[in-house]
Amino acid sequence: MDEARRATAADADELVRLRAVLPAHMSGRDPAGDDWRRAAADMFSVATDPDQRRRGYSRQCVTALLDWYRDQGIMAVFLRASEEGEPLYRSLGFTRTPDPAMRLRLPQA
Incomplete structure (x- = not known):
């Protein structure tokens, strides 16, 4: 049995491939297909300075990111929303x- 070790830069392609296995499995797709890198995307740390909220900045940024994801062929986007942010994401x-x-x-x- 191989010993566990820390990942290195040389492992990047395999780590990206493995990142797609779970979403592909959950959607019933074959992660070994040509589009395995595009199974899903995650959004992290969307935040707006409290003095700048309710002006549409987060909506503009998130909408631009979603447009980019579509252009890249991303099929699903995952995030963890705060209670305050959830209405934006639902909309x-x-x-x-x-x-x-x-x-x-x-x-x-």
Whole structure:
């Protein structure tokens, strides 16, 4: 049996491939297909300075990111929303999942 070791830069391609295995499995897709890198994306740390809230900045940023994800062929987006942020994500089409995450399935053009 091999010993566990810390990942290195040389492991990057395999780590990215493995990152797609769970979402691919959950969606019923074959993670070994050509589109395994595009199974899903995550959004992290969307925040707005308290003095700048309610001006549409987060909506603009998130909408631009979602547009970019669509252009890249991403099929689903996952995030963990704060109570304050959840109305924004719901308005963009995200839905609550059984765990605390929310997911948006992007229709492909």
